[in-house]
Amino acid sequence: MAEDKPRDPEKDKLKIKSAKKMRDIMTAYYIDAKTARDNGKKVAWITSGGPVEALHVMDVIPVYPENHSAMIGATKMGGQLCELAENMGYCADICSYARSDIACATINGGPIGGLPAPDFLVCCNNICGTVMKWYEVQARYFNVPLFIFDTPICHTDFPEETRRYVEKQTVEYITFLEQVCGKKFDFDRMMEVGKLSLQGQRLWQDILDTTMSKPSPMSAFDAFFHMAMIVTLRGTQTAVDYYQELLAEMRERAANKIGVVPHEKYRLLWDNLAIWHKMKWLSEKFAAHDACLVADTYTSAWCSSMKYLDEGDFLKSMVAGYTRIYLNIGVDQMADIIKKMITKYDVDGIVMHSNRSCKPYSLGQYDIRKRIQDEFGLPILMIEADMVDERSFSESQIETRIDAFMEVIKEKKG
């Protein structure tokens, strides 16, 4: 069907060309992971905010159940897999990333026929306590070792005892890896991987920052797509090379005033995870109002602690780097970061995804909303949904609310 349609050069111009390469890289990555055992490599499952660099040092292939669950959501297989988890006894109120992963592991289903089984698990709770429970389930299921990298939440500050505790765990983590991999940790290699990780994070932030241009060369929906690399291939040359290319393309688009939303008039900020199963619908919905979601708090979280990282001593600096990320801080600090983003990206309003799945991200949103409204008087739309489980999405209701919200924005901005 699609091939029969005459190509629309105007629409073609809007498309981000690097996207194809991104797909190819991700496909190759998953093939590598699924054939790891044939190639004598180990596979580790790791949480999205986990210290992956050390795995690259050990030549272990890191696999991210969260990224996989996002794919499950994007391919609209979430509802079905979540239901399977519910039949296994997992209640429908727990995180749908966890539910779909737990279910998928038992049937090797989903968009890529399941993830390769792990040799061991690395769980860092800097994003939530949910992952600890989720990884306990998988450690029982696969009967493999689990390393918990415990990063105590920094409600207001980063206390000395926390720094000490996480520093000790860095050493324990390396010992753990040496044991499960049966080889020595190469500290020189760590230096290189650390540099690549930081380089990747810098590039990713630069890419996100191209959206300061008006019109914005990309949107948060594009960021949701391209973030897979900063999550899964952080610390590799592949990610650095790819992001260099993507950055060049975005800068060129910005220079040529090519906006991703053809007639960008309104600029919005997105809060919380993507609603993976409604990406296209939402992006078209907002574009129809000439609104572009130019920034978001989610994809930028992977460079939220860059300021603490030191490429000269990555291991030491990652103590703060992994503990003080967005989400592992107080609600007021999160609000402050959003306030800075409002000014930086010059946004006219905020769309907050109140995500039933993700409590650390969503509880506190009402207070953030209030603080921002008090200070900026910005219109804020709160959409209650779930990132993966499409069963709880009420399209018509949300559509009406988006329309009403855009009316307010239009009235305000003219």
Added chain:
Amino acid sequence: MEAIQAFQRVVDDPGGYLKTLKAKRKIIGYCCTYTPEEIIFAAGAHPARLFGTKGAIQRADAHLQSYSCSLVRGVLEDALAGNLDALDGMVFPHTCDSIQRLSDIWRLNISSTWHNDVVLPVKLNTASAQEYLADVLGKFRRELQAWIGAPLTDASLKNSIATYNRLRVLIKRVYELRSASPAIMSGRAVNTMVKGAMIMDRLEAVQQLENLVQALEAGTGQTARSTAKRVILAGSICNHPEIYDIVEKAGAEVVWDELCTGSRFFEGPIAEDGDPLAAIARRYVGRMNCPAKHKDLRSRGETLLHMVQDHTAAGVIFLNFKFCEPHAFDYPYLKEMLQERGIASLLLEIDQELPAAGQLATRIEAFIETI
């Protein structure tokens, strides 16, 4: 029973009761069994466990989504409604994601109380986590002392530990007596006793419990052997004592529990010699854990199995808060572990309001019939 009535009074009107204590000392609220109450008590302050509101939740809806558990929402509701005006301070040990955010929301909205986060480790099974735990407790001691403005000595900590050990031994004694002959006291009364002891002045609670144990011990032997089926209640806290009534009406008895308002509160004595803070930390490490803390992969299940065996129970009723993730994640493996030994279980997910009484009774009765 007189003691139970005393506990009942404080459970019925905790706000009013705490006001009467307020004249004498600072009142510090908390909502988790990992709160180092012994330190608060040693500082001359009064630790008061909060259980959430009894009324409807309205004000909290401006801060917390409907998909958070009714404990978190209920505690905030009570605070916003002014039902906790007696509190001088609030302590938040790190528990789950919801409590973590409740702490932030509390700090930003309720300025009348001293606010302290005790950011415990989530794992308890490594040396570095235990050192960190000791560090965090030490810090809490220093901060509390600074706020109270009076020295918090090792001697007062040791006294406090002795009081808590006594309190816990007494509660456990009541559980043991009741496990031996359930008819001596209703399940509802047990629930009231534990909750009351977590609100009441601890010395007074010890006194009431001494009396209660004495009365129960004097009375045993006179009660006929119970023929009721024996079940165990597992979960976090039970805010709906009606459940005990329903179980009893259906011909069963809750003979033991795995609740924060139960065995998770009283299990595990604290060593009375050596460094008192280290001893408190050791109790957390050794005691049966809550699902928000990692000890290993199966110890919660094993604890539950032992309980079933020790108390010759025929089934387990899981009482989980709706929207509570730590407990929801554990349920399938616990259920499976029980099933493998032929032990039946029932899951009840409880929100602020109980489902229509008949509905709950039907489920519980059906379960009890099968065991």
